[in-house]
Amino acid sequence: MSNPSPIRVFVADDHPMIRAGLRAMIDAEAAFSFVGEATHGEEAVQRMPAIAPDVALMDLMMPRLDGISAIARLRPLLPATRFVILTSLLDPAEVRRAIDAGASGYLMKNASAHELVHVIQAVHAGRRVLDAEVTDALVGAQQQRSPGGDLTQRERELLALMAEGLNNQEIGQRLAIALPTVKFHITNILAKLQVENRTEAVILALKHRLVPAR
CATH class of the missing domain: 1.10.10.10 (Winged helix-like DNA-binding domain superfamily/Winged helix DNA-binding domain)
Known part of the structure; x- marks a missing residue:
């Protein structure tokens, strides 16, 4: 029985050290294959369609075009690609914006390599995955929401x-x-x-x- 094809992963982040670290982690996993990178959102939009990765790891805050806006532009072009936001910013509003744009995952950059591997595998399998910190922040924001926000x-x-x-x-x-x-x-x-x-x-x-x- 042949082994399944590796999950093809693309990385978009404006920090060279983070890109290098993510590439090293991806290269260390036999189940993954590093297929490309971008240094900002516009470059991701330009490069990714031709590569059509299985999973794209997107930094939230990038020059020229942020990660969520890049996802919104790429999603119609790459319906089979799963997008994961990687960020240091924990903002419930940004989480909701990411999900609305088509992100399948939202992970904090302090996550372990094991957690990132799990998220890549999970979103590739069609599941939506949110970091535990992110989930807690969403629940807290929902509880604190002022009344009347849903009035027409x-x-x-x-x-x-x-x-x-x-x-x-x-x-x-x-x-x-x-x-x-x-x-x-x-x-x-x-x-x-x-x-x-x-x-x-x-x-x-x-x-x-x-x-x-x-």
Whole structure:
């Protein structure tokens, strides 16, 4: 029975020592094959399509084009390539941006060689892998998220009118919408803010500045 083909890995990082270290780690693994490198995001976008690696390790902060923006441009061209962000920056917003761009993995640069090997193998197998520190940061950010972040623009308009003291009929007249539509929006607002009534919704909205203070 023949051995499976090695996982072809590309590295994009603007630090020569990090590129050299990653290449040495990849070369030391019989299951991996180093197929190319780039010193910044634009170079990665230029070089990678012709190489079509199985896995690309992308630094987050690079000159000319950051790693996430490079992934967003490469993903449509390389649908079979799995992208892993390697970074020292632990920012939940950047993690979400990376996932939205098409990254399959997000790993801190202080990870061990064993962890990196596992991540490369896992994303190549089609799984999404986040560093434990990254997962903790995402959970913490979700818990600390201010209420009202998921309100639509129309719901914010209604909430502002509720804060002015308008009743349902007055809100409907002001926004030129039917009374059942007003009630529907208010039900959604109470559910999203996790409150029981209009008064609690207005208090919460003023506390978190979801509506202008009067």
